[in-house]
Amino acid sequence: xxxxxxxxxxxxxxxxxxxxxxxxxxxxxxxxxxxxxxxxxxxxxxxxxxxxxxxxxxxxxxxxxxxxxxxxxxxxxxxxxxxxxxxxxxxxxxxxxxxxxxxxxxxxxxxxxxxxxxxxxxxxxxxxxxxxxxxxxxxxxxxxxxxxxxxxxxxxxxxxxxxxxxxxxxxxxxxxxxxxxxxxxxxxxxxxxxxxxxxxxxxxxxxxxxxxxxxxxxxxxxxxxxxxxxxxxxxx
Numbered sequence: 001x002x003x004x005x006x007x008x009x010x011x012x013x014x015x016x017x018x019x020x021x022x023x024x025x026x027x028x029x030x031x032x033x034x035x036x037x038x039x040x041x042x043x044x045x046x047x048x049x050x051x052x053x054x055x056x057x058x059x060x061x062x063x064x065x066x067x068x069x070x071x072x073x074x075x076x077x078x079x080x081x082x083x084x085x086x087x088x089x090x091x092x093x094x095x096x097x098x099x100x101x102x103x104x105x106x107x108x109x110x111x112x113x114x115x116x117x118x119x120x121x122x123x124x125x126x127x128x129x130x131x132x133x134x135x136x137x138x139x140x141x142x143x144x145x146x147x148x149x150x151x152x153x154x155x156x157x158x159x160x161x162x163x164x165x166x167x168x169x170x171x172x173x174x175x176x177x178x179x180x181x182x183x184x185x186x187x188x189x190x191x192x193x194x195x196x197x198x199x200x201x202x203x204x205x206x207x208x209x210x211x212x213x214x215x216x217x218x219x220x221x222x223x224x225x226x227x228x229x230x231x232x233x234x235x236x
Contacts, residue, residue, distance in 0.1 A: 003029065003038045003047070008114020011057040012049055013095055015118040026050050059113050060092040061227050063209050066108040067216035072099040083108060087219050097121065097206070101185060106131075106203030107211045110219075119234035120207065123159065126180040127233050130205040131187055132166075135196035139165050139173035143194055147177070151193045158190060172199060207233045 001009075007018035007027070019036050021027050027034040028048045040047060047054045064086055066072070071082045074095055083096050087110060097109040097117045111117060120127050144163040151158050162178040173196065177187060188198045204210060208229040214220065222230075 001040060001042065003027065003034055003040050004036065005115070006040055006042055006047065007049070007054065008118060009056060010054050011059070011093055011095075011112025011114060012054060014097070014114045014121070017095070018114065021049060057092050057112050060090065060094055060111060061113065061222040061230075062087055062090065062094060062110040062219050063206075063211055063214070063222060064108045064110060064219040065211035065214035065216050066100050066105055068103055068105055070217075071102055072096050072108065083110065086217055099184075100203060101188070101201075104201045104203065105216055106201075107206045107209060108203070109206055109209060116230060116234055116236060119236065120230065123181050125234050127207045128178050128180050128205070129203060129207075131175075131177045131179075132202045132204055133175045133177055133187060133191060134199040134201075135173050135175060135191050136171070136199055137173065137196045138170050139168050139175060139196055141165065143196070144175070146194050147190060151190055153186075153189055153193060158186065161190065176204075 004015050004018040004022060007013060007021070008015040012018060013021060022034050022036050025033050026049055029038065029040055030046050064083060066083060070086060071080050073082050074084055076082050087094065092112050094110040094112050097111060098121050100106065100108055119125050144165055147161045147163040150160055159181045164176040165173060166176055167174040179186060187201060191198045209222065209226055
């Protein structure tokens with residue numbers, strides 16, 4: 001098995017994040033610095049990250065209603081509160097699936113299933129992320145249609161986003177946006193590109209998972225049926 005996949009299977013991080021750990025020289029196999037793409041035998045090789053031995057963990061799946069002013073990362077060098085601080089008491093090593101900006105609230109998945117996390121974020125599987133966005137200015141149906149046709153950003157034209165206008169006022173409008181790409185700060189950049197910068201943003205669903213009944217900062221374990229639903233969306 002390739003090393004980065006094994007690290008993902010063990011719940012260390014997503015496959016992409018595991019590659020970053022390897023590239024940084026933080027992973028060793030039988031005492032030697034590992035290389036990206038290296039194959040390992042989990043039954044025979046001694047694999048460590050930051051000198052700590054790695055073994056498969058029991059899979060844990062969590063949904064957090066992320067509050068504002070919390071960083072979506074495992075650690076923060078500036079001492080700011082992170083999403084892992086919100087799930088204090090969970091013994092398994094979990095990591096966030098994707099990111100929400102510091103000022104964005106809503107559904108955030110945390111797990112130690114690197115393969116599932118990789119697939120949920122990969123555009124190939126088109127897993128929907130649904131947002132409520134208050135934007136500046138009066139949104140029109142014509143402008144919303146631009147989102148559905150794709151908008152030019154620095155990295156190219158975005159995949160079509162479903163945009164539904166829930167309320168249109170002269171100063172602000174409320175949209176429900178459904179996207180399946182995961183470019184950095186995509187919703188904010190998408191809205192700014194069509195002339196309606198985001199005022200506030202809230203993610204209400206990630207695939208089949210919602211945070212209904214959870215106040216900001218609260219979390220729960222996913223049910224077996226919810227996990228099965230995520231696996232189905234990810235083609236697993």
